[in-house]
Amino acid sequence: MAFKQLVFSGVQPTGNLHLGNYLGAITKFVDLQKTFDCIYCVVDMHAITVWQDPDELRRTIREVTAAFIASGIDPKKNIVFNQSQVAEHAELAWVFNCVARMGWLNRMTQFKEKAGKDRENVSVGLFAYPSLMAADILIYRATHVPVGEDQKQHLELSRDIAQKFNNDFGAQIAKYGFGDMFFPLPEPVIQGPATRVMSLRDGSKKMSKSDASEYSRINLTDDADTIAQKIRKAKTDPEPLPSEEKGLETRPEADNLVGIYAALKDISKTEVLREFGGAQFSSFKTALVDLAVEKLGPIGGEMKRLVADPAYIDQVLGDGSDRARAIAAETMKSVKDIVGFVRR
Template identity: 80%
Template sequence: MTTFPERVFSGVQPTGNLHLGNYLGAITKFVALQDRYDCIYCVVDMHAITVWQEPEELKKTIREVTAAFIACGVDPKKNIVFNQSQVPQHAELAWIFNCVARLGWLNRMTQFKEKAGKDRENASVGLYAYPNLMAADILAYRATHVPVGDDQKQHLELTRDIAQKFNNDYATSIAAHGYGDTFFPLTEPLIAGPATRVMSLRDGSKKMSKSDPSDYSRINLSDDADAIAQKVRKAKTDPEPLPSEEEGLKGRPEAENLVGIFAALADRTRADVLGDYGGRNFSEFKAALVDLAVAQLGPIGAEMKRLTQDPSAIDAILADGSERAEAIAVETLKAVKDIVGFVRH
């Protein structure tokens, strides 16, 4: 059985303000993983254009997401940080995977149904074939692990299906070219502890989202200390004091959300937080949460502001990362072309 060196790949779309949900759900995990794995972190701008983007705004958000990675503690020297469109092998491999993946597999993708809505005939082909490009993103580096949230599990399963079918379809050619019995790994999900699901500060039943019309529904990573404090103080609550045990949070989505945010930022359990604040009113709890959130997130916003004021420095990081990424992806594509039977020079 072919063994693969452990490598992590993950990507974030550059589609507007990154917020607290992105930070707790993904970026903090990226920072932790870089101490244990060879990591490749990608700003997936080709995925972003599956729905129309204003060109100048897209450039800005690509740089903003890169700045957020770095401000949160991702080291671009230790890891590879780049934007997808600078490495053409992603698109090349995606076409080969378009010819490996089956229509029936893509028809089962729930995210396409959600994003396309009722007017599916009017959705772009890119939005439909998005999961094949995601598989190419991962497998261009023959990545063994991907950190995933609940909404990406189905896409990772498709990546594994594509890798398996490619390995089966071309088994004879893979062996003949000296790659053993498999060429692509069956990438494993990395699920780091209980997922932090961050909900809207205005409605505890909805996920925190950059598309929510109210800026008070989310804490953006670019927010300064005053904005963070104001948003926490205005966050929706209920009239009851905080319970002393987790059971008491049931049916109280806003209370549950704020306790969960406190616990995640403090790296403690919700039971610990309720042990400290159970029985107290929300004004007291929110004051403590303001202090914690400003201490944790304020420096990130300040560093993002500093970084985005120098776009050429961010572009240099992306250029260096894309060069290092392409050096790996080129070798994968050379091998894939040999295996598939293309003639190359």
């Protein structure tokens, strides 16, 4: 069966969106809207797999939405909404909990990392997170998902769940006129440089909002002076920049800063080194400061303006949720028929 080409992706509202979120995800979302129909979701149900302060959660849902819009995502052309307003996500997740196997979920490396040694005390939601992620994607029968390397395993599980559902209910799927498969097997979209942005203080660690040092990351709401200060204080080594990319292999901090420059300017690392190879970090950092302020400054300013108008953001989310629900409800009706539920 041929499926309509559709992109789905989501971002958790866990606060302090930073350069890694922007380069690793949001810029890709902006590019994809040029060639695909896109659905972008603030995945607030995923956020509560660990405890969230309710007032802070409301604030961060709106902040992520503001970041989407400030970065160039058009909420009229695309669907932008928060997950909890479309109940079909949770409904399909339960069906998928009954399709997925415990062994599949036990193999998820992110659960092992987040649960640590105290697995008995984490929420069931944290364990079943991948089933909900599969439901997020497949309730819209999305065909493409922009993901970072750390989410590829979850997308592979989404494909496994879709395939098992198609196999388990093949006769019913055909009976209701969907051919040999109801759900597509969504494909990952991984594109461009700097899909993994590392800490400014340690090039071996991913940039993270949970890092104790504010100087480890550039937040999207940082002003120009703060961005400049953080880049100037970023960890480097005493050697000048190499002239070829292979010279970055044993220099994680240099590799990270070159990757950030390349991603912000939308060029390759090789092109960056062609311009700056042999230069000292002091001159390269000056160029990186100018570029980062030029690219990120307007986004931070627009985010602050949007966050100050929560009624507008809530309207965007409400309109997006209505449009998302119209698609999701149709999918869920068909799922109920295929599974054997009685409905109106």
